Amino acid sequence: MTLSQLVNERATTGTPPNRFRSRNPDDFAVPRGREEEWRFTPVRQVRELFEPFAPTSVMDGSVDAPDGVTWAIVAPDDARVGQVLQPGDRVSALAFSHARQALVLELTGTPERPVLVHGRITPGLAYEHMVIEAKPHARATVVVDYAGSATVAENVEIVVGAGAHLTVVSLQQWDADAVHLSSHAIRLGADATVKHVVVNLTGRLVRIAPTVEFAGRGARAEMLGVGFAGDGHHFESRLYLDHAVPHCTSDVLYKNVLSGESARTVWIGDVRIRPAAAGTSTYEMNRNLLLTDGARADSVPNLEIETGDIIGAGHASATGRFDDLQLFYLQSRGIPFEEAQRLVVRGFLADVVDRIGVPDLQERVMTAIEARLGFTPEVENED
Amino acid sequence: MSTLEIRDLHVTVGEGEETTEILKGVDLTVSSGQTHAIMGPNGSGKSTLAYSIAGHPKYTVVGGSVTLDGADVLAMTVDQRARAGLFLAMQYPVEVPGVSVSNFLRTAVTAVRGEAPKVRHWVKEVNEAMAVLEMDRAFAERSVNEGFSGGEKKRHEILQLELLKPRIAILDETDSGLDVDALRVVSEGVNRYMSTAALDGEGAPGMLLITHYTRILRYIRPDFVHVFFDGRIVESGGSDLADRLEAEGYARFGAAESAHSGVDGAPAHAV
Numbered sequence: 001m002t003l004s005q006l007v008n009e010r011a012t013t014g015t016p017p018n019r020f021r022s023r024n025p026d027d028f029a030v031p032r033g034r035e036e037e038w039r040f041t042p043v044r045q046v047r048e049l050f051e052p053f054a055p056t057s058v059m060d061g062s063v064d065a066p067d068g069v070t071w072a073i074v075a076p077d078d079a080r081v082g083q084v085l086q087p088g089d090r091v092s093a094l095a096f097s098h099a100r101q102a103l104v105l106e107l108t109g110t111p112e113r114p115v116l117v118h119g120r121i122t123p124g125l126a127y128e129h130m131v132i133e134a135k136p137h138a139r140a141t142v143v144v145d146y147a148g149s150a151t152v153a154e155n156v157e158i159v160v161g162a163g164a165h166l167t168v169v170s171l172q173q174w175d176a177d178a179v180h181l182s183s184h185a186i187r188l189g190a191d192a193t194v195k196h197v198v199v200n201l202t203g204r205l206v207r208i209a210p211t212v213e214f215a216g217r218g219a220r221a222e223m224l225g226v227g228f229a230g231d232g233h234h235f236e237s238r239l240y241l242d243h244a245v246p247h248c249t250s251d252v253l254y255k256n257v258l259s260g261e262s263a264r265t266v267w268i269g270d271v272r273i274r275p276a277a278a279g280t281s282t283y284e285m286n287r288n289l290l291l292t293d294g295a296r297a298d299s300v301p302n303l304e305i306e307t308g309d310i311i312g313a314g315h316a317s318a319t320g321r322f323d324d325l326q327l328f329y330l331q332s333r334g335i336p337f338e339e340a341q342r343l344v345v346r347g348f349l350a351d352v353v354d355r356i357g358v359p360d361l362q363e364r365v366m367t368a369i370e371a372r373l374g375f376t377p378e379v380e381n382e383d
Numbered sequence: 384m385s386t387l388e389i390r391d392l393h394v395t396v397g398e399g400e401e402t403t404e405i406l407k408g409v410d411l412t413v414s415s416g417q418t419h420a421i422m423g424p425n426g427s428g429k430s431t432l433a434y435s436i437a438g439h440p441k442y443t444v445v446g447g448s449v450t451l452d453g454a455d456v457l458a459m460t461v462d463q464r465a466r467a468g469l470f471l472a473m474q475y476p477v478e479v480p481g482v483s484v485s486n487f488l489r490t491a492v493t494a495v496r497g498e499a500p501k502v503r504h505w506v507k508e509v510n511e512a513m514a515v516l517e518m519d520r521a522f523a524e525r526s527v528n529e530g531f532s533g534g535e536k537k538r539h540e541i542l543q544l545e546l547l548k549p550r551i552a553i554l555d556e557t558d559s560g561l562d563v564d565a566l567r568v569v570s571e572g573v574n575r576y577m578s579t580a581a582l583d584g585e586g587a588p589g590m591l592l593i594t595h596y597t598r599i600l601r602y603i604r605p606d607f608v609h610v611f612f613d614g615r616i617v618e619s620g621g622s623d624l625a626d627r628l629e630a631e632g633y634a635r636f637g638a639a640e641s642a643h644s645g646v647d648g649a650p651a652h653a654v
Contacts, residue, residue: 323477324440325477326477326478326479328438328439328440328461328477329473329476329477329479329527330479330482330487330491331438331460331461331462331465332437332438332461332462332464332465332470332471332473333462333465333487333491333494333495333543333547334462334465334466334491334494334495334547335462335490335491335494336462336494337460337461337462339490339494340462343479343482343486343487343490344479344482346481346482347479347480347481347482347526348480348481349481350481350482351480351481351526354481
């Protein structure tokens, strides 16, 4: 069975085009698991985050920043907090109202290297809030590297000023019992470009919901996702791209590999093109490769097009097992079956990883993926 | 000195009531230093023969034998066949996203040769082989066959032929979809492989060239020409048989089309 044979294009998710947003947690009922936005999530594992708690942990949040980057830990009433994000669910609203501090990163010019935020955390319950702001015409990259064992409710605000190019990578390499729910709100100014990358390698439950607000003409969003879900991992990505102004572009590519009978991934790709968004170009794709029986990938692309005056809008979703023809081709060149499988899986994910544009990080991610696949480090035979 | 022996080969495709016999008793012997051309109309089973020898999962061998120097090829896995010295240049090479040509070639060569090539020699070897096939170096960083033009795919197949150095090579419609310049470059690559490999003391490789058209035979002269029709070889001869097919087509074997009438390069069916 090939991936392309399983292309599944669905017309609707039942997701309302106008989303309810509020900073008041009580405006959102406690999720029971049947709601459209929670039906794919194992809510029992998240229950602690549905009620207010006294934080018992906080992210290390130390920042390795080159020149051109200023950062600070600020109080929640700082003017820079809450610029973009309006909570869309109860967990986000609770995090918004209970986080005691926020990490604010401000990026100007062209910093010579990526900003690295250490998202290390000690065991416990945590509320987190982060604001990443690229000033107009800045060109910068931020990598947030999550690890440890904790239960985290988080909000991330990403502001990309006019003409700025910002790459944000959220790398999840959590311990096996970590739960991480995060809402990312991205606002793009005129001619701004964001490359937003979610890399899910380990963690019991990682649910990241990026929303993109196109606030100026000519903006562009490239949304990338890479996941390698093993036994006991649930990785969920819920995207919402809201094209409200003319001549913006969005390009979404999420790929997951699932290995292990309790491996789960969920991908929701909602794209709305409002009447004013003439000249929009959007394409979204989700591909999931199932390596073992029992693994399950849910994939729901959804396009709501409210104007015919667009350049293009498309989506594709495919979930399947190995492509027999790819394996045949590699084997026909002498490559043993298991090595051919590893090459295909590695390539399936490298296809997205190669687009991140941060070579050190790409190497780290591919090394972690290769280790999971059982690649042994190559011993070079120099003479 | 190597010999590929095909005896009374019967092959089907499909399952249950959908089963169709495509090969209906093929006999053919290809030895080192020989170039055999198999010619026949579309749908005659030429490509099935090629894929069956390579071990394509779509085809089921229901009778007969294939041996390479006496070893039972049909009992081998696909990768074992390649390591035993068989190579199939495919008509429709498969895209493998995210696997670079350079990584792929190195992995394949390591598997076939039984050890990783020494780095310095390897880079030189690949660059030289690419240069003679008029391939840009940037090609090595692209994903295998992804977004390749028809000509690039065929050059990439012949590049593998040169690096994997098989004892018996099967070229399936390598000429389809190539313009005159690409056909010349690819054919020269094949000829160079056939002549240089002979100098390595292993004896010249044997080749089975599968084609619908005679034009590649202007560049690669066959020692033997076989006409393939309805799942078997119906006539064999020397290279003059190709000239006769060029003039007469396949009509006298009962085919509706002539050698001139097909649309070159258009896939008759995706495999």
